[in-house]
Amino acid sequence: MPPDEKLPYKSLEDYLSEPPYVVMEFMEGGSLRDLMREKGPLELNEFLRLAYSITLALSELHKANIVHLDLKPENILFKDRERRIVKIGDLGAAKIMVGGKSYVSQFSIAYAAPEVSKGIADVRSDIYSLSCIFYEMLTGINPHIHRLSSGQAVVPLITSYRPDVPPEIASLIMRGLELNPSLRPSSTNEILAALSKFMNS
Known part of the structure; x- marks a missing residue:
């Protein structure tokens, strides 16, 4: 940022001489989208490891009373080339929850929970995204886009594409895709507990 005495800008010339900028950490491993383009549907063990790390990162936001509201593979970033360190980026649409809910004005449609389009969200909206x-990591299919393009509320069971996914994990993902937020897992803790049972097994 320019020095305080130069703000607010008084002219276009002032702006151009010292424009604002953002310094971001370099994410050497790229994004989850890059990984899915490279590999297609992920092997179960890799999925479990990454799913746990992503959920853990999201849980830190939720503990701070923040809903992300723009979770998508492009915003899940890897610090290292080995893709061991996961970070969630782009909090441009994120909101602080008041009374457990947040009022929403902007979001990306491709992964947004149905209630977000009505202007209200909570942690279960992020759980939908x-x-x-998770569904896309395992199948290559975005279930929300499937709903929007087919006009059908029902999403095919994940096990119809991936019979190797443990029933508890498959059920958890399908519950997370419920149109009614009250039927989804209520917190990231439930997801972390389920995923941890199958890691390194």
């Missing part, structure tokens, strides 16, 4: 991402 997270479940969309």
Whole structure:
């Protein structure tokens, strides 16, 4: 940022001489989208490891009373080339929850929970987006886009594409995709507990 005495800008010339900028950490491993383009549907063990790390990162936001509201593979970033360190980026649409809810004015449609388009969200809205991402990581299909393009509320069971996914994990993902927020897992803790049972097994 320019020095305080130069703000607010008084002219276009002032702006051009010292424009504002953002310094961001370099994410050497790219995004989850890059990984899915490279590999297609992920092997179960890799999915479990990444799903746990992504959920853990999201849980830190939720503990701070923040809903992300723009979770998508492009915003899940890897710090290192080995893709061991996961970070969630782009909090441009994120909101602080008041009384457990937040009023929404902007969001990306491709992974947004149905209630977000009505202007209200809570942690279960992020859980819907997270479940969309998990489904896509395992199948290559975005279930929300499937709903929007087919006009059908029902999403095919994940096990119809991936019979190797443990029933508890498949059920958790499908619950996360429920149109009614009250039927989804209520917190990231439930997701972390389920995923941890199957890691390194």
